[in-house]
Amino acid sequence: MSDFDALMNFQSTTEALSSIAERLGWDQETVMPRGATEQRAEEMAAIESVLHERRTDPRISEWLDRAEPEDEEDSRMLELIGRDYRRQTRIPARLATELARITSLGQGIWAEARADEDVSAFLPTLSEILMLKREEAAALADGGDAYDALLEDYEPGSTAAQIASIFSAMRPRLVQLRDDVMGADHQPPQLDGQFPPETQMRLARQCATAFGYDWSRGRMDLAVHPFSSGRWQDSRVTTRVVPSDPFNCLYSTIHEVGHSNYELGIDSDHAFTVLGRGVSVGVHESQSRIAENQIGRSRAFTEWLFHRMSDAFDGLNIDDPDSFYASVNRVAPGYIRTESDEVQYNLHIMMRFDLERDLITGRLAAEDLEEAWNARFLRDFGMAVDRPSNGVLQDVHWSVGMFGYFPTYALGNVYAGCLNRAMRAALPDLDEALRRGDATPAVEWLRENIHRHGSLIPAPTLIEEASNGVVTPEPLLSYLEEKFSDIYSL
Structure with missing residues (x-):
C-alpha cells in the first residue's frame, strides 16, 4: 500500500x-432524555479523546511527507489533512477532551437557563468554556491574533480585520434602508392567529419536499434551536414551532434544508474523505440563506405558500398573495436573530461579532456580557431587552464553544447575494417553477455549481467561479434595496 493510500484509509476511519x-x-x-446530560458529556469527551489521538497521530506527518499525489484532487486532500494536522497538534489532548466535555454539559445548562430566564445559572459554565477557548485560541494562534485562530475553523483564510471591513461597508446602507422602510407610509399587514403545531409541521414537510429534500436520507425533528446534522447518506434537519408564528417553523425548516441539501449533494466519491463536507461555514450558510430568503421569500414562492397555508389553516387574515408576500418580508422591531427580517439580520450578526471578539481577547468578561449585550442592542436597535431569552441567552453557539461562527452567517448572506444574481441569470424561468412550489431547478443549479464539489475548491474561489465575479457585498445590498423599496413603495 502506498503512503497516500495508507493515509486515506486512516483518514476514512477518522471521518x-x-x-x-x-x-x-x-x-x-432532539430525543435524548434530559436526565442523560452528564452521561452524554462523558461519552462526547471519550470520543473526542479518540479523535484527537487519531488527528495527532505522528504517522500522519510521515505519510504527508512521503505521499505522492496523482492529481489536483489528491493534492487538495493532502493540503486539508495537513492543515488540520498542524492545528490539532497544537492543542493538548487534555484541552480537546475537556472542551468536548464542558460544551456538551454547557448545551444543557444553557437550555435550562434560557427556559428559566436565569443568566446567572449559565455564567459559571460560560466562564469555564471561555477560559478553555482562550487557551485553545492562544495555542492555535502561535503568537498571532487569537480570534483569527478560531475563525480559521469556520472560514479558512479569513481574518477578523477583513470581516470588520466588509461589515463597515454594509452597515450604513443597511441602517439607511431600515430607517426608510420603518418610516414608510405603506406598511405590510401582519399575519395574526393561532396555528396548530401539527399543521405547521405538516406544512414544513411540504416546504422541505418543495426544496428537493431527500427523505430517504433525512428526517425532521424538533429542537430548541434549529440546526442540521450529518453528511453523505444521512443529513437531518430540525425546526421549532411557535403557535402564533408559523413563519418561524416554515422558514427555519427551509433554512436547515438548505444546509442538508448541500451535504447530500456532495459527490458520493468524496464520502469518508476530507473533501466530503462543506468547504466553509460561510459557504454552508450561503446555501441555507439563499434557500430561505432569495428563493423561499420570493414573490413567486410565497404565492404558492399563500395558497397552501390558506387551505391548511382554513383561511388567513391576509386575503391575497401580494399582501402575503409583503407580510412574509415585513420589517419590524424584534429581539431574535433567527426571526429577523433580511434588512436587519446582518446587524444582529455584527453585534455578536464584536462581542465575541471582545470575549476572546479578554476585553469583556463573561460576568459583564449581559450588560454589554443589552447596551449594544439598545444602541443598534433602539429597544431595551426585556428578558434574557430575547437577549444574551437566545443563541446556542457560545454554550457549545462556537466562537468565530457568527460572522459566517453574514458572509453567507454576501455569498448568497453573489450566487443569486448568477442563478437568476442562468434560470430565467425559475419563478414559473417556484409558483408551482418547485424549487428544485434552483437546488439543481446550486448542486452543480456548489454542492457537488464538497471541499475540493477553496471557498472564495468556489463562489467566484459560481457567480462569475469577485465576491463583494454589492449584489446583496442591491437586491435588498430593490426588493424592499418595492414592498414599501419607497
Missing part, C-alpha cells in the same frame, strides 16, 4: 468516527 460524534450531538438536542 467515520467524527460522523458518529456528530450523531451523538444530534441525539442530545
Whole structure:
C-alpha cells in the first residue's frame, strides 16, 4: 500500500468516527432524555479523546511527507489533512477532551437557563468554556491574533480585520434602508392567529419536499434551536414551532434544508474523505440563506405558500398573495436573530461579532456580557431587552464553544447575494417553477455549481467561479434595496 493510500484509509476511519460524534450531538438536542446530560458529556469527551489521538497521530506527518499525489484532487486532500494536522497538534489532548466535555454539559445548562430566564445559572459554565477557548485560541494562534485562530475553523483564510471591513461597508446602507422602510407610509399587514403545531409541521414537510429534500436520507425533528446534522447518506434537519408564528417553523425548516441539501449533494466519491463536507461555514450558510430568503421569500414562492397555508389553516387574515408576500418580508422591531427580517439580520450578526471578539481577547468578561449585550442592542436597535431569552441567552453557539461562527452567517448572506444574481441569470424561468412550489431547478443549479464539489475548491474561489465575479457585498445590498423599496413603495 502506498503512503497516500495508507493515509486515506486512516483518514476514512477518522471521518467515520467524527460522523458518529456528530450523531451523538444530534441525539442530545432532539430525543435524548434530559436526565442523560452528564452521561452524554462523558461519552462526547471519550470520543473526542479518540479523535484527537487519531488527528495527532505522528504517522500522519510521515505519510504527508512521503505521499505522492496523482492529481489536483489528491493534492487538495493532502493540503486539508495537513492543515488540520498542524492545528490539532497544537492543542493538548487534555484541552480537546475537556472542551468536548464542558460544551456538551454547557448545551444543557444553557437550555435550562434560557427556559428559566436565569443568566446567572449559565455564567459559571460560560466562564469555564471561555477560559478553555482562550487557551485553545492562544495555542492555535502561535503568537498571532487569537480570534483569527478560531475563525480559521469556520472560514479558512479569513481574518477578523477583513470581516470588520466588509461589515463597515454594509452597515450604513443597511441602517439607511431600515430607517426608510420603518418610516414608510405603506406598511405590510401582519399575519395574526393561532396555528396548530401539527399543521405547521405538516406544512414544513411540504416546504422541505418543495426544496428537493431527500427523505430517504433525512428526517425532521424538533429542537430548541434549529440546526442540521450529518453528511453523505444521512443529513437531518430540525425546526421549532411557535403557535402564533408559523413563519418561524416554515422558514427555519427551509433554512436547515438548505444546509442538508448541500451535504447530500456532495459527490458520493468524496464520502469518508476530507473533501466530503462543506468547504466553509460561510459557504454552508450561503446555501441555507439563499434557500430561505432569495428563493423561499420570493414573490413567486410565497404565492404558492399563500395558497397552501390558506387551505391548511382554513383561511388567513391576509386575503391575497401580494399582501402575503409583503407580510412574509415585513420589517419590524424584534429581539431574535433567527426571526429577523433580511434588512436587519446582518446587524444582529455584527453585534455578536464584536462581542465575541471582545470575549476572546479578554476585553469583556463573561460576568459583564449581559450588560454589554443589552447596551449594544439598545444602541443598534433602539429597544431595551426585556428578558434574557430575547437577549444574551437566545443563541446556542457560545454554550457549545462556537466562537468565530457568527460572522459566517453574514458572509453567507454576501455569498448568497453573489450566487443569486448568477442563478437568476442562468434560470430565467425559475419563478414559473417556484409558483408551482418547485424549487428544485434552483437546488439543481446550486448542486452543480456548489454542492457537488464538497471541499475540493477553496471557498472564495468556489463562489467566484459560481457567480462569475469577485465576491463583494454589492449584489446583496442591491437586491435588498430593490426588493424592499418595492414592498414599501419607497
